[in-house]
Amino acid sequence: MKFKLAAVILVASLPFASMASAKSTVSSDVAKIDACLKKSEETGGFGGACVGLVADPCIKAALGVSDDVAAWRSCAAFELAIWTRKMDEALKMVQNGGFPDKIKAVKDAQATFAASRDRFCAVFDTVEPGMYRGDANYCRMRETANRALSLIKLGAAVNEH
Structure with a gap:
């Protein structure tokens, strides 16, 4: 865990897009979320318990070192990259379903999703760390994860048959 925290802190200085792509390649973290999602799917759950599986232990480890807000942000950005990739994969599944009305509805909603999420989430940068x-x-991680989870369910539904 200390190595992972050090890696998170090291890439924290990278631009967000570079940080997201660099961090999302940590296969053990992706596997942890994938296993949770699989278990959730098998039990008919939504997958909400899978959100925070990577960021929360990272933040907890950072708390043991210091109350470094930048490290906490990096931990969340680390998992955000994974959920962003999952959301992109789910969007492809929805498109592969071949239902033009559903594809249009999702595209319309996605056109404003990131901006709406970012406006809302910005308020958390102005409250006490x-x-x-x-x-x-x-x-942003939580909002993106919830959107990804809904899109995963929709993608499965439109590809059932």
């Missing part, structure tokens, strides 16, 4: 560890990044 620690109220929402990881600030806006943690919010």
